[in-house]
Amino acid sequence: MTPLDSTAPVVHPLKKQPVLWYIQIEDLPKVLVVGLIIALAFVFNYSISVFMYHRQHLRTNEQQLPPRYPTLIPWLGSAIPFLLDNANFLKTATSYAGNLTSVRVTVAGQEFYLLEDRDTVRKLWKIQLLSSPIPFYVHVLKHFFGMHDRALATYRADDSGAFSKPFINSNVLERNRVDHFTHQGFKKAFTGPALAPTAQRFMQDLARRCEGLKISNEWTEMPDMVKFFRAVHGAALLQAIFGPSLLQINPSFVEDVWKFDDSIPWLARVVPFFINPEPHRARNRVRDQLKKWYQYAREHFTEDCVYEDGDGDPYWGSELIRHQQKKYLQADNYDDDALASADLALVWGTVGNAIPTTMLSVYHVFKDPALLKRVREGLEVDFGQTALLNIDSAELIKNPLLSSIQAEVLRLYVTVCVMVKSPHADISLGRWWMPKGATALVNSGMTHMDDSYWNTRDGLHPVRSFWADRFVTYPHDNSSGPVQLAARDRNLPDPHSNDGKPSFSVQGLEASWMPYGGGNAICPGRFLAKRVTLFTLALMTREFDIEVHPHTLDLGSWKFGLGVEKPKKPIAFRIRRRM
Template sequence: MQTSIFESVLDGPPFVIYPAFIIVLLGIRYAWAIYNYRQMRKDNTRKRQIPPSYPALFPYLGNTLAFAWNTGSFLANATSYKGSLTATRISLLGFKLYVFQDRETICKIMRHPYLSSPMSLYVFGERFLFGMPQRGISEYIADDSGPSVKPFPGSNVPCEKRVDYMLHKAFNQAWTGHSLTLASRRFVDTLVSHIDDLNISGEYIYVNDLFKFFGRAVSASVTQTIFGASLLQLNPDIIDNAWTLDEALPWMFRQVPSFIMPRPYKVRKILSNQIRMWYSYARQWFTESSIFPDGDGDPFWGSKIIRHLQQELLKNGDRGFIDDECFAAHDMGLIWGSNSNVISATMLVAFHIFQDPTLLRRVRSELEDNFGQSFSIQNINHKDLWKLPLLSSVYAEVLRLYVDVLLIFPG
């Protein structure tokens, strides 16, 4: 008499029956999750319904494995349905998150006063990526006052501890208007100096890695513009260390522990020590007379924004409510944030232009038509470059194709 597979399993030992039973239950649960997800997607009558939960095979783990394995692909699939962008609820180790990428939703959230604060993103980045100690994270979390001049209703955070507002104000002043113009001029002068140090001849040369050859010069120029020449002089390998950390951040974002990947955590510690050594040096040698004639830059702190944050948050080393070790994580994040996407996009723009001879000729013609055949980049206003339609379109297309930005908002 023949027996079915089901009967064979039931007659088997417990170590076969129990796993088989669990697999069957997980399969039924997953099938129901898929069915329920699709049904909620079809239901367009409830305009204000909560976004449906994205199907997951395992309870509690939820979508954690798929998210960790290929974050970009998972988020792309989770935020689209039948070719249209949509919002979805995902589960990561018991935490419920709402993910979306459509422009309309993002614009609405960015305009909402209680959701416009990037503090959640700061806390996540400083804690998991740049290693800020818990005492510093606690100060960030405690600030519920928001980024505006007027604190959120119900907030009792003292003025001197309003981290969100101080950072928002400092960044807004530094990266707009006259301050941005001054920083752009210093960047161009610094970039020309770094490129001259490469000793590029008039003949074509072959390099194995365009980024290592040219990108490091651009990255060093950006960092020196913001943080000053002293940071790079004291730490000649800090740019290499920063990019080594950058390569590992996708895994640190997934919270892979140090005993599995020790090197990134060691590099992060080295960067923290390098930044704190620069703090001590700059405090010892900086004077008001060190400030450049433009009123913004200086060789020790680099720029007005860094001097301002040192004064407001660290009290110039006199132990503000955030100490040097904590704020070194913040500056590590600022070094990364001012370089990662910007430098990568710049290198990709250069790569695509040089790869296409026709595009290269057109870009050169556009530059020569607007600035002359023997122009110097140091004599060009950065705002005039924005007005070049071809060059701007190449840059915009690179951003569209390659650059992803993840924003985190509080619930």
């Protein structure tokens, strides 16, 4: 037997031992050395990436990948600022030497191409090989709108594109071309023969709702303009597309839709149920009401119910919804639960931006007595005493001041992110190129606030302020129009070559003014949205007086890239009918 070492510690099995702490202290120098080596590796990698970033920006003679935006931790990349401070991160990442640029960023192992310089974006919108970014669609349908994985598998498998003719080498069955028949339905509804009757239904229902308001010739105090427009104008627009039955059998539907809209930033950040359950509950409430509506409409609809306009009906609301009921439910793995997610996306897309921008257009007109006077006088000159419902909504678009007001509100307040993908070929974008399989993101918020591009009348109307005439070009006034003289495209036609009158145009602004996206990804609902805003301006200025109580309009950045921010505080006002 080996004699016991009297110097060895006596181990008591039941007594807590400080061995682990002892080892940690002893190994601390080694841990520090390893940590220092790792930190130096990160710093070295960052230094190299900064060098390459500047080097690629300075090389202008050859086509190349956009520079990779420098980050300290390679795999994590820019994930934290991208998710938590999206607005400031995009502003910083897409600016170089004071000009808009294009870069590659890494977000948790995923690479995105942020394209912002005008030459690149202009070329991007013209390319036909680009398709919808199906992985992005899948992410949005799942996390924003709650679509189940079975239906999402049909989206993941669809590489056929949005056009009538599938992409070469695509073997997707016709019934599973969800990207195509989604775009097909939207295009027909919002740019084709259904546009006029849909706009007319909105006009009629909004006029009816405004007539029924408990507002007299005496001032009536209203606590919040946002809630007023959501309840009245939002309901009218939803009914124009989805019909009256949806709202009749679901009395809280409009209110619940706006609660869901307020929840979108939480869902966009994939905040789980156990941390914040209310966004998920708000989404489920709307989806449940949609499924209840499906059953009711199926029990009552017949082809004889279609209105004389050939589009609307009292149960499904429009040809678009009838189209979606037919096409989606033919696709593999689709059921009412998946359809409710797709329809929720359409509901949100219908009112999520159109109603806030309409409200802000009315807000700015009534905040400025001189502008209000000009709007009313212009409508009087154009239409006299013609009843509003007898005015073709297309005629309102010919009013340059009304169109400019809407365009300026869209420029000032709408920030959207457009994602496109090149699934089948490398794409040349002039100075830059985008390889096959890459995903690009274009954010309107950067170019909308580019003070080196937009006309400010030598600083009199800064890009972050509302200027009703920014998009109006006046004859014999070379300083008018939306773009600064130095940045103008000299190849565009003279808008005054025919009649010499003030004109409105967004021609040539495709890479700078993009509240609806651009190219194949442009929002088909833009024509209806414009009719909604301009008719509302005509109706509200002709029928009502509004006084906005003193306040500061303060919008945050929590919803940046997802549309229009909600004012942080209620906008109190008073309203009366005009004599």
